[in-house]
Amino acid sequence: MKNMLDGIEEVLLMGPGPSCVPPQVYEAIGKKTLGHLDPYFLKIMDELKEHLRTLLNTKNNLTVPISGTGSAGMEACFVNLIEPGDKVLILINGVFGVRMREVASRLGAEVDALEFIWGTPVVVDDVAKKLKEKTYRIVAVVHAETSTGVCNPVEEIGALLKGSDTIYLVDTVTSLGGIEVRMDDWGIDALYSGTQKCLSCPPGLAPLSFSDKAMARLGARKTRVPNWYLDISLIANYWSQNRVYHHTAPVNMVYALYQALLLILEEGPVQVFKRHRDTHRMLVKGLEGMGLKMVVDKTRRLPMLNTAWCPEGIDELAARRCLRSEYKIEIGGGLGPLAGKIWRIGLMGHTARKENVERFLDALRKVIS
Amino acid sequence: MKNMLDGIEEVLLMGPGPSCVPPQVYEAIGKKTLGHLDPYFLKIMDELKEHLRTLLNTKNNLTVPISGTGSAGMEACFVNLIEPGDKVLILINGVFGVRMREVASRLGAEVDALEFIWGTPVVVDDVAKKLKEKTYRIVAVVHAETSTGVCNPVEEIGALLKGSDTIYLVDTVTSLGGIEVRMDDWGIDALYSGTQKCLSCPPGLAPLSFSDKAMARLGARKTRVPNWYLDISLIANYWSQNRVYHHTAPVNMVYALYQALLLILEEGPVQVFKRHRDTHRMLVKGLEGMGLKMVVDKTRRLPMLNTAWCPEGIDELAARRCLRSEYKIEIGGGLGPLAGKIWRIGLMGHTARKENVERFLDALRKVIS
Numbered sequence: 001m002k003n004m005l006d007g008i009e010e011v012l013l014m015g016p017g018p019s020c021v022p023p024q025v026y027e028a029i030g031k032k033t034l035g036h037l038d039p040y041f042l043k044i045m046d047e048l049k050e051h052l053r054t055l056l057n058t059k060n061n062l063t064v065p066i067s068g069t070g071s072a073g074m075e076a077c078f079v080n081l082i083e084p085g086d087k088v089l090i091l092i093n094g095v096f097g098v099r100m101r102e103v104a105s106r107l108g109a110e111v112d113a114l115e116f117i118w119g120t121p122v123v124v125d126d127v128a129k130k131l132k133e134k135t136y137r138i139v140a141v142v143h144a145e146t147s148t149g150v151c152n153p154v155e156e157i158g159a160l161l162k163g164s165d166t167i168y169l170v171d172t173v174t175s176l177g178g179i180e181v182r183m184d185d186w187g188i189d190a191l192y193s194g195t196q197k198c199l200s201c202p203p204g205l206a207p208l209s210f211s212d213k214a215m216a217r218l219g220a221r222k223t224r225v226p227n228w229y230l231d232i233s234l235i236a237n238y239w240s241q242n243r244v245y246h247h248t249a250p251v252n253m254v255y256a257l258y259q260a261l262l263l264i265l266e267e268g269p270v271q272v273f274k275r276h277r278d279t280h281r282m283l284v285k286g287l288e289g290m291g292l293k294m295v296v297d298k299t300r301r302l303p304m305l306n307t308a309w310c311p312e313g314i315d316e317l318a319a320r321r322c323l324r325s326e327y328k329i330e331i332g333g334g335l336g337p338l339a340g341k342i343w344r345i346g347l348m349g350h351t352a353r354k355e356n357v358e359r360f361l362d363a364l365r366k367v368i369s
Numbered sequence: 370m371k372n373m374l375d376g377i378e379e380v381l382l383m384g385p386g387p388s389c390v391p392p393q394v395y396e397a398i399g400k401k402t403l404g405h406l407d408p409y410f411l412k413i414m415d416e417l418k419e420h421l422r423t424l425l426n427t428k429n430n431l432t433v434p435i436s437g438t439g440s441a442g443m444e445a446c447f448v449n450l451i452e453p454g455d456k457v458l459i460l461i462n463g464v465f466g467v468r469m470r471e472v473a474s475r476l477g478a479e480v481d482a483l484e485f486i487w488g489t490p491v492v493v494d495d496v497a498k499k500l501k502e503k504t505y506r507i508v509a510v511v512h513a514e515t516s517t518g519v520c521n522p523v524e525e526i527g528a529l530l531k532g533s534d535t536i537y538l539v540d541t542v543t544s545l546g547g548i549e550v551r552m553d554d555w556g557i558d559a560l561y562s563g564t565q566k567c568l569s570c571p572p573g574l575a576p577l578s579f580s581d582k583a584m585a586r587l588g589a590r591k592t593r594v595p596n597w598y599l600d601i602s603l604i605a606n607y608w609s610q611n612r613v614y615h616h617t618a619p620v621n622m623v624y625a626l627y628q629a630l631l632l633i634l635e636e637g638p639v640q641v642f643k644r645h646r647d648t649h650r651m652l653v654k655g656l657e658g659m660g661l662k663m664v665v666d667k668t669r670r671l672p673m674l675n676t677a678w679c680p681e682g683i684d685e686l687a688a689r690r691c692l693r694s695e696y697k698i699e700i701g702g703g704l705g706p707l708a709g710k711i712w713r714i715g716l717m718g719h720t721a722r723k724e725n726v727e728r729f730l731d732a733l734r735k736v737i738s
Contacts, residue, residue, distance in 0.1 A: 001635055004413045005624055010401045017617060021402050029621060030399035032379045033390050033571050035699045044373045067573070068437045068598065071616035075598040103597045196617055202402050204436070204573055204619035226595060228472045229437065229444040245704075247440035248386060248565055250573035252398060253622065255374055266370055330404045335614075 011324070012351070014360055015332035016146045016305060017174070018196035018203050019348035025201050028259035029252050036249045044258055045239060045249075051261040052207055055176065055269065056191065058183035062215055064239040065205040065257055066230065067250050070173040070194025073206030074103055076230040077169055077190045078140075081214060083223050084108030086137040089130060091122045091157070095147035095335045096171055100140050107226070112136075118337055119148045119307070121300045124156045131160055138167045144175035146197075147335045149296045149307035149344065151179070158187040167214055173197055176207065177264055177349055178276045178304035189214040195253070198276070198304055200349030201260035204253040208232075260349075276303040279352045283345065286361040290368070295342055304352065306345040307338075311368060316340050319367050327363035380693070381720070383729055384701035385515045385674060386543070387565035387572050388717035394570055397628035398621050405618045413627055414608060414618075420630040421576055424545065424638060425560065427552035431584055433608040434574040434626055435599065436619050439542040439563025442575025443472055445599040446538055446559045447509075450583060452592050453477030455506040458499065460491045460526070464516035464704050465540055469509050476595070481505075487706055488517045488676070490669045493525045500529055507536045512550070513543035515566075516704045518665045518676035518713065520548070527556040536583055542566055545576065546633055546718055547645045547673035558583040564622070567645070567673055569718030570629035573622040577601075629718075645672040648721045652714065655730040659737070664711055673721065675714040676707075680737060685709050688736050696732035 013020050034041040053063050066076050078100070082088065088109040090101045093116040104111050114130055116122055122141060131139075139161060143154045154170055161168045169190040172181050177198030183191055189211040196203035210218070210232065218225075218232060225231045229247065237244040264272050280303035284294060287308050295307035310316040316333060320343070323329045332344035345360070382389050403410040422432050435445050447469070451457065457478040459470045462485040473480050483499055485491055491510060500508075508530060512523045523539055530537045538559040541550050546567030552560055558580040565572035579587070579601060587594075587601060594600045598616065606613040633641050649672035653663060656677050664676035679685040685702060689712070692698045701713035714729070 001631055003628075003631060004409075004416050005397050005400055005628060007409065008400045008403065008624075009409070011403055011407065013402065013404060015404055018402050018404060018620060026399045026401075028374050030395045031374055031377050032395075033382065033387050033565075034377060034380055035382060035384055035387060036572065038380065038693070038699065040373075040376065040378070047373055068441065069616045069619060072437065072598050075596065079596070099597070106593050106595050106597055108595070194617070196402075202619065202621040203405065203617040204622055224475050226475050226477070227444065227448070228468070228475055229441050247438045248563070248572040250438060250571065250622070251387060252571040252625075253573055253619070255377075256621075259372075259374060262370055262372060324408070330407065 009328060012329045012356055012359065014346050014351055014356065015330045016344045016346055017348060019198070019200050019346060020350040021200055021202060022263060022350045024263060025256050025259045029202065029256040031252070031255050033251050036251055037243060037245065041251060042243060044254065048254065048258045048261065049239065051258070051265055054265060055261060056181055056183045056209055057185065058209055060183065060209045060211055062232065062236050063209040064235060065254065066208045066235070067247065068206055069203050070192065070206050072230065073192025073194065073208050074100065074171060076206070076208055076232065077192050078103045078107055079227045079230055080218050080225050080232045081138060081167055081169070081190060082107045082109045083221060085110060087134065088138045088140065089114065089136045091127060091141040091152070092116065093120060093122055093148065093150060093152070094118055094142065094145035096142045096145060100171070119150060119295045121150050122152045122157065124153050124160070127157055128160050136166050138169055140169040142171040143181070144179070144302050144305060146174045146305055148338065149302050149305045151300050151302045155186045162187050167217055174302070174305055177272065179273055183209060195257055195260065198349040199257065199260045201256045204250060205257050276347060276352045279347045279354060279357050280306065282354060282357045283347060286357065290365060304346060304348045306347065307342050308345065309342055314368050316343070322367050323363055329360055329363055378697060381698045381725060381728065383715050383720055383725065384699045385713045385715055386717060388567070388569050388715060389719040390569055390571060391632060391719045393632060394625050394628045398571065398625040400621070400624050402620050405620055406612060406614065410620060411612060413623065417623065417627045417630065418608065420627070420634055423634060424630060425550055425552045425578055426554065427578055429552065429578045429580055431601065431605050432578040433604060434623065435577050435604070436616065437575055438572050439561065439575050441599065442561025442563065442577050443469065443540060445575070445577055445601065446561050447472045447476055448596045448599055449587055449594050449601045450507060450536055450538070450559060451476045451478045452590060454479060456503065457507045457509065458483065458505045460496060460510040461485065462489060462491055462517065462519060462521070463487055463511065463514035465511045465514060469540070488519060488664045490519050491521045491526065493522050493529070496526055497529050505535050507538055509538040511540040513541070513671050513674060515543045515674055517707065518671050518674045520669050520671045524555045531556050536586060543671070543674055546641065548642055552578060564626055564629065567718040568626065568629045570625045573619060574626050645716060645721045648716045648723060648726050649675060651723060651726045652716060655726065659734060673715060673717045675716065676711050677714065678711055683737050685712070691736050692732055698729055698732055
């Protein structure tokens with residue numbers, strides 16, 4: 001029979017994720033499958049948790065990869081921490097904030113949203129004002145808004161919530177591994193991420209961490225978590241020394257994430273973040289040199305997700321299709337109000353290397369000339 | 370830094386899953402990651418759906434892998450088809466029936482259960498009697514009960530429900546790829562499976578299929594599905610020609626499942642099922658030759674999951690540990706009322722080969738002598 005996999009070509013992944021995967025991670029994902037309760041696999045799990053804690057700058061015991069993609073991480077955070085009628089504040093300035101509102105609403109939360117123009121950051125003073133008006137069980141924000149390229153002031157929002165009973169929930173899907181995330185220092189109680197962005201691992205797992213305060217909230221629930229698969233108490237029981245079977249862990253994806261984390265720790269997070277910033281500057285310089293304008297104000301730009309306005313007279317979609325077919329480069333288009341107007345150019349993890357920026361700028365120059 | 374992955378040894382996986390993975394599937398999972406909206410990846414998705422339909426013997430349009438393990442498939446079926454207060458009948462004769470009850474209860478269903486002794490099959494006449502007493506929105510059963518080794522009469526139960534408004538929901542996690550599953554002929558409306566059993570692919574995806582009747586039920590919901598990540602309408606919109614972004618598909622796991630399905634179709638399902646039966650007979654003969662007794666009656670035994678009573682005077686756990694450490698073979702122990710009393714010996718997919726049965730029987734003989 002015909003095997004479509006034989007026709008897979010290597011594409012330079014410079015979109016909003018997945019990102020390029022380093023050879024060591026490809027090697028890791030193809031290692032021999034062990035049983036999900038195998039004594040050696042359990043040791044790998046323990047080390048993976050340690051590496052994840054290091055990268056998150058947290059001491060949280062409950063720090064594990066959830067068996068689903070980044071969106072499963074979002075679902076897991078909300079479904080474990082929300083009970084029907086809970087007051088939740090979502091700070092929205094892009095697709096992933098909108099998604100948070102959708103997820104929380106479906107779970108019966110009483111959701112308020114503070115909305116900001118897409119492409120601009122959450123305004124801390126507006127949040128402070130809102131918090132004086134009303135007390136929330138949960139305040140949630142996206143660190144790196146993948147749909148716009150904006151870095152939100154997660155640390156400053158956290159400072160507003162310190163000492164309160166409110167649970168602070170942060171999406172670090174696109175930020176983790178590309179810029180610093182200091183979970184404990186910033187007062188984050190619940191955090192999720194994804195493997196396919198700056199961790200440079202194929203999609204399929206969602207790193208997640210809960211503070212003791214979040215675990216206490218979970219323990220004090222009056223209702224059962226209405227999602228058995230993502231019930232953190234049960235998942236914690238498997239990932240702890242208890243090793244109680246819950247569901248079969250995605251063993252080979254766990255290998256891949258282990259290797260991806262190891263590569264970041266070996267290179268050193270400080271150096272990795274610098275590599276993201278350096279390639280980002282190089283990219284912006286190149287784009288501006290071609291006459292393109294960036295969407296986000298310089299002070300709030302993400303290094304790993306760069307948004308530029310598509311120049312007038314250029315067919316946005318046709319240009320992306322040409323990059324993919326002629327140059328084997330993937331970049332992303334806009335979403336929501338930015339659809340058809342912007343390009344999203346990822347420099348995530350293994351993709352964030354100078355030779356990739358050069359290759360992309362050369363190709364784009366040809367495509368739009 | 371120390372890399373634990375370097376120490377992974379090949380283990381003969383003869384437990385209740387994961388099973389041994391063929392070399393072609395390891396190769397597939399390590400292929401270059403494509404974007405989840407890449408035109409070539411979309412072609413792979415389309416072919417994968419076709420292969421899945423062939424193996425399931427269904428024409429159902431909605432036939433896709435869910436981005437989670439088999440248990441996510443269970444969660445997806447129930448959360449999409451249940452609304453609070455719905456009457457649900459679960460047929461229970463093992464761990465996975467118990468899990469179904471738990472999942473459905475958490476979603477606010479009014480759950481009745483018909484329970485049968487673990488190690489014996491669901492009795493069709495008892496189900497018929499129950500269905501005369503009360504009308505159910507959903508009747509759910511596990512085809513191959515992995516915790517006991519029993520094959521349930523899925524076709525016969527389906528016959529009782531034909532022509533009714535009841536949704537027939539079947540777990541085929543352990544059966545699919547090892548024995549025949551005829552989704553349409555048997556009147557199954559909602560079905561899920563897992564990759565890590567007889568499909569011989571690492572764990573991480575849950576094949577799922579909904580009949581038109583199940584899709585109509587979903588469309589007629591009065592409440593939103595309280596789980597954004599597993600909302601089948603949104604997932605269907607990504608896997609259909611619409612290609613609407615929902616979450617990032619686990620690209621490399623999709624490659625692996627594609628390859629695993631291809632291998633089964635190339636060998637031919639009839640031959641694959643025969644290979645499972647042949648190795649099963651060989652195993653049973655070997656076990657009985659050593660004086661072991663099988664748990665399940667001969668007429669209801671699963672070929673891919675064999676349960677035998679641990680002989681008197683043998684330390685059940687110590688024997689399994691010895692098999693793993695001395696002979697690099699994994700088998701499973703009992704669960705629930707069968708914990709410490711039985712062994713669960715898997716012959717799933719790529720594991721179901723004569724040389725594996727011989728190697729295991731030789732090892733077990735030494736361990737218990």
